[in-house]
Amino acid sequence: MLNNSPMPRTFRSPRRVGFLLAWAALLLAPSAAHGAFAVRAIELDDADGRIATSKLLEYFNLARCRCDHPVKVIVRITPDLAAKGRLRIVSGQSCLTTTDNKIKPECRVLFAGKLNEQRTDLFIDTSAAQLMTKSGGSCEASEELDYTISVFTDVDDEKWTENASKLTYSVDTKRPVAPSAAKNSDGTTRAPEAGESLVKVSFEQPTTSAEKNVKYQLLCERVKDGQPVLASPPGAEYKTRALLKQCRGSATTSDGGSPRADSRAADAAPRDGGVAEAGTKEAGATEAGPRDAGTPDQAALSPDASSSLPTGIAELDPRYICSAGFQSAGSYDIAGLENGLAYRFYVVSIDQRGNPSLPAELGEATPHLEEDLWERYKRKGGQAEGCAVSEGRGGARQTVVSVASLLLASLVLGGVWLARRTTRRRRAGAAKKDAP
Numbered sequence: 526m527l528n529n530s531p532m533p534r535t536f537r538s539p540r541r542v543g544f545l546l547a548w549a550a551l552l553l554a555p556s557a558a559h560g561a562f563a564v565r566a567i568e569l570d571d572a573d574g575r576i577a578t579s580k581l582l583e584y585f586n587l588a589r590c591r592c593d594h595p596v597k598v599i600v601r602i603t604p605d606l607a608a609k610g611r612l613r614i615v616s617g618q619s620c621l622t623t624t625d626n627k628i629k630p631e632c633r634v635l636f637a638g639k640l641n642e643q644r645t646d647l648f649i650d651t652s653a654a655q656l657m658t659k660s661g662g663s664c665e666a667s668e669e670l671d672y673t674i675s676v677f678t679d680v681d682d683e684k685w686t687e688n689a690s691k692l693t694y695s696v697d698t699k700r701p702v703a704p705s706a707a708k709n710s711d712g713t714t715r716a717p718e719a720g721e722s723l724v725k726v727s728f729e730q731p732t733t734s735a736e737k738n739v740k741y742q743l744l745c746e747r748v749k750d751g752q753p754v755l756a757s758p759p760g761a762e763y764k765t766r767a768l769l770k771q772c773r774g775s776a777t778t779s780d781g782g783s784p785r786a787d788s789r790a791a792d793a794a795p796r797d798g799g800v801a802e803a804g805t806k807e808a809g810a811t812e813a814g815p816r817d818a819g820t821p822d823q824a825a826l827s828p829d830a831s832s833s834l835p836t837g838i839a840e841l842d843p844r845y846i847c848s849a850g851f852q853s854a855g856s857y858d859i860a861g862l863e864n865g866l867a868y869r870f871y872v873v874s875i876d877q878r879g880n881p882s883l884p885a886e887l888g889e890a891t892p893h894l895e896e897d898l899w900e901r902y903k904r905k906g907g908q909a910e911g912c913a914v915s916e917g918r919g920g921a922r923q924t925v926v927s928v929a930s931l932l933l934a935s936l937v938l939g940g941v942w943l944a945r946r947t948t949r950r951r952r953a954g955a956a957k958k959d960a961p
Contacts, residue, residue: 561603561605561608562602562603562604562605562608562640562643562678563602563603563688563690564600564601564602564603564676564688564689564690565601565602565603565690566600566601566690567598567599567600567601567674567676567690567691567692568598568599568601568692569581569596569597569598569599569692569694570596570597570599571594571595571596571597571771572595572770572771576596581694581695582695582877582878583877583878583879584653584694585653585656585657585672585694585695585696585697585698585878586697586698586764586878586879586880587664587697587698587699587700587764587880588764588765588766588768588769588879588880589653589657589764589769590653590654590657590658590664590698591654591664591766592653592766592769592772593652593653593654593772594652594653594654594769594771594772595650595651595652595653595771596651596652596653596656597648597649597650597651598614598635598636598647598648598649598651598656598674599646599647599648599649600614600636600646600647600649600676601646602643602645602646602647604643604644604645605640605641606641606644607641608640608641609640609641609680610639610640610678610679610680610681611637611638611639611640611678611679612636612637612638612639612640612643612676612677612678612679613628613634613636613637613676613677613678613679613685614634614635614636614647614649614674614675614676614677615628615632615633615634615635615674615675615676615677616632616633616635616651616655616656616672616673616674616675617629617631617632617633617659617660617672617673618632618659618670618671618672618673619673620632620673620675620677621677621685621687625684626684626685626686627684627685628677628685630660631659631660631661631662632659632660633655633656633659633660635649635651635655635674636649640678656672656674656694657672657696657698664698665698665699668697668698668699669695669696669697670695670696670697671693671694671695671696672693672694672695672696673691673692673693673694674691674692674694675687675688675691676688676690676691697876697878697880698880699880700880700881700882700883701739701874701875701876701880701881701882702731702874702882703731703872703873703874703882703883703884703885704728704729704730704731704741704854704872704873704874704882704885705728705729705731705885706727706728706729706885706886706887706888707727707728707729707854707856708729714888715727716888716889716890717870717887717888717889717890718890719890719891719892719893720858720892720893720895721864721892721893721894721895722860722861722862722863722864722892723858723859723860723861723862723892724858724859724862724868724870724890724892725856725857725858725859726743726856726857726859726870726872726887726888726890727855727856727857727887728741728854728855728872728885728887729854730853730854730874731874739874739875739876739877740762740850740851740852740874740875741850741851741852741853741854741872741873741874741875742761742762742763742846742848742849742850742851742872742873742875743846743847743848743857743859743870743871743872744838744841744845744846744847744870744871744872744873744884745845745847745859745868745869745870745871746835746837746838746845746868746869747866747867747868747869748867748868748869748889749866749867751835751837753837753842753844753845754845754847754862754868755846755847755861758843758844758845758846758847759846759847759848759849759850760843760846761841761843761846762849762850762875762879763841763873763875763879763880763881764878764879764880764881765840765841765881767840767842767843768843834871834883834884834886838871838884839884841873841881841884845871847859847870850875862892863892864892864893864894865891865892865893866891866892867889867890867891868889868890868891868892869886869888869889870886870887870888870889870890871884871885871886871887872884872885872887873885
């Protein structure tokens with residue numbers, strides 16, 4: 526049914542209609558058009574997912590740097606499409622100069638863009654090596670360096686201002702001090718002690734080390750061919766480039782496929798030139814200083830090249846591990862060895878981040894069969910028989926007297942003792958009756 530009721534008075538005037546439409550547009554417009562640009566949070570992500578804050582303590586180690594492990598920096602922002610000025614996301618140590626508030630040359634520019642072109646959260650592909658080193662630096666650094674991922678804005682194109690939200694993490698790529706072989710009372714080095722199918726090795730913690738929470742692990746090899754010893758060695762307590770997944774330069778990822786493209790980064794990247802390549806500048810950027818945030822030199826990422834140790838030991842190949850981790854230095858047995866075969870032993874110390882020391886050699890030893898007292902007696906011409914022989918712990922043979930013989934002897938002796946006692950009592954009773 527057609528409604529012929531008259532139009533409300535409010536909508537008859539074009540001016541009033543325009544005012545209402547403008548007011549509705551103002552109410553429905555995105556808050557980003559009126560709110561100031563802000564950084565809500567900075568997060569780190571890798572192939573395994575979000576890197577928790579608790580995990581950061583052990584994440585940035587020497588192996589991760591040499592692996593150049595892919596890492597994604599996620600910057601959660603409140604956009605401001607009306608904001609003027611530039612935006613930089615930078616990693617390093619105290620990256621602003623105190624005199625003119627410029628970005629220091631040794632810091633890495635991970636992202637460069639304009640404030641009014643950032644519409645969504647930023648997803649920046651980088652690597653552990655870039656986050657752990659200075660521009661042009663290497664993975665070899667002193668221990669416990671604090672780095673920060675900071676967000677800088679520049680409104681007047683002259684001085685940068687640091688946003689309050691930033692992410693601070695600790696970097697430690699320094700190897701712990703290696704332990705050494707234990708000493709005898711006369712000061713000589715204590716050699717490994719061979720037994721039957723095992724060898725005991727002894728080592729001491731370094732006296733010059735100030736490391737805390739250090740662990741130790743033993744490695745060994747066959748002397749004749751340098752091959753690993755155990756068929757199923759324990760897991761590695763340390764971290765090396767070879768033990769990490771998705772290192773830069775490898776042809777495949779951890780699942781054997783080609784490196785994956787992250788759709789989030791593509792979806793989040795503003796168009797119209799809003800995001801420049803990591804370490805580059807958009808047109809019109811004039812500041813000098815921050816260098817290209819490229820990967821450190823490959824020589825800085827590779828393992829120690831000069832080593833007199835065998836390759837498998839020098840590279841800490843986990844196939845050469847022959848013990849679990851130990852919390853303290855001391856003497857430990859390595860069992861499951863083949864008698865008559867020579868072995869060489871090493872030890873490494875491991876800090877709380879998983880950084881291993883260089884291997885320290887402990888010496889060589891050859892396990893052998895051991896001769897017990899019974900075997901020695903027979904070898905020297907002993908003729909005694911009648912004893913049962915059983916296998917004891919560790920394969921040692923032990924002589925034991927027959928249980929049945931012991932029981933029989935006990936019964937005979939007990940019967941003799943009981944008969945004598947009964948006889949004495951009878952005699953004593955008879956003597957009492959004969960007494961006057």
